[in-house]
Amino acid sequence: MAFARSGPVRSEAARRSILQAAAELLAERGYESLAIEQIAARAGVGKQTIYRWWPSKGAILAECLLEGTMLDGRLDLPDTGDIRADLRDWLGRIFALLERPEGEGLLRALIAAAADNAEVGRRLRDSLSGSESVSGRLARAAGTAPNLTPVAPFEEIAEALIGAVLLRALSRTPVEPGDADRLLDAILGR
Template identity: 40%
Template sequence: MSKQPDPTRRSERSRQAILDAARELVSEVGYAKLSIEAIAARAGVGKQTIYRWWRSKGAVVFDAFLALSQDGDSIALPDTGDIEADLKTVMRATAAEFADPQFEAPIRALNTEIANDPELAAHYREKLAGPVDEAKKARLRSAQQAGQIAADADLDLALELLYAPLFQRWLHRSGPLTPEYADALVDLALKALRPD
């Protein structure tokens, strides 16, 4: 008795091949030179297969990088009980990621696409930024409960205090994204957030 092919498994293999191809190609040729045709050729699928799942190359590249961060576990920040140490760990990792040449160009390209494509921006907020921000706020809430951050601190504003300067420095290429810079951001933000 012959076994029938499973179209679901074949679709998942094609989808994964497309995501892998997009990630590889954006690193090799850059976002501007990346095309749906090149992704399809590398993945061994037709262009129509890509357009069945994604409406633009920006959406494909976003999902390719989103897949890297999804390992099946829920997002959580370290919670050792020491908010300063935990925030410095996270901010150093964030600065290192933004400074990594392998990810820097694709991240810049994605930010440009997100800025110019409201649908992609909404997808980004729903799938990545929203859940990550909620995880960050959960860690800050834990620090509030421990008395390390003021009970009335606006946690959305606290995230902006921490991350906006790092993002601005990266966006404008106005200085290095070092561990020392990440630590200084945490120190300054905690001065504003600690209880009186």
């Protein structure tokens, strides 16, 4: 993790306690209501300890993501053999997360943390992709959709899907019925 830190070397037990507290409080209260003071109280550490190690609550949540304390595979891309159905399911779960206050705030906080730290950005992309990259899953599905030819730009198609999700989170665009299908039609073709 590349967040700049100053002061003494941190206690691993305190670090884990802080990350656990942040993840729990985010789930309970949502991002907007999450405060460093609450994290410190739940973790049993001083507020100054947290600020010595992380510059913001977004940075703490980013480290939670990097450590696997959040999302823990809930957004993995399934593989049923039907790429369109799998992507629809995957997008549906991401959109459902965005509809919850804690999910929307979390994703925006992670985007902000990713702007400051390339590793967070890579991990955010990977978390949205799950255990297998979206581009890898698309490549394995070559020939099953109009725009998935064997020479299709799989990485760019994956980036378009993930970019649409991130743009929706940043713009706070509400999810409408059929959004996932329209997005898939635009990117994969009918």
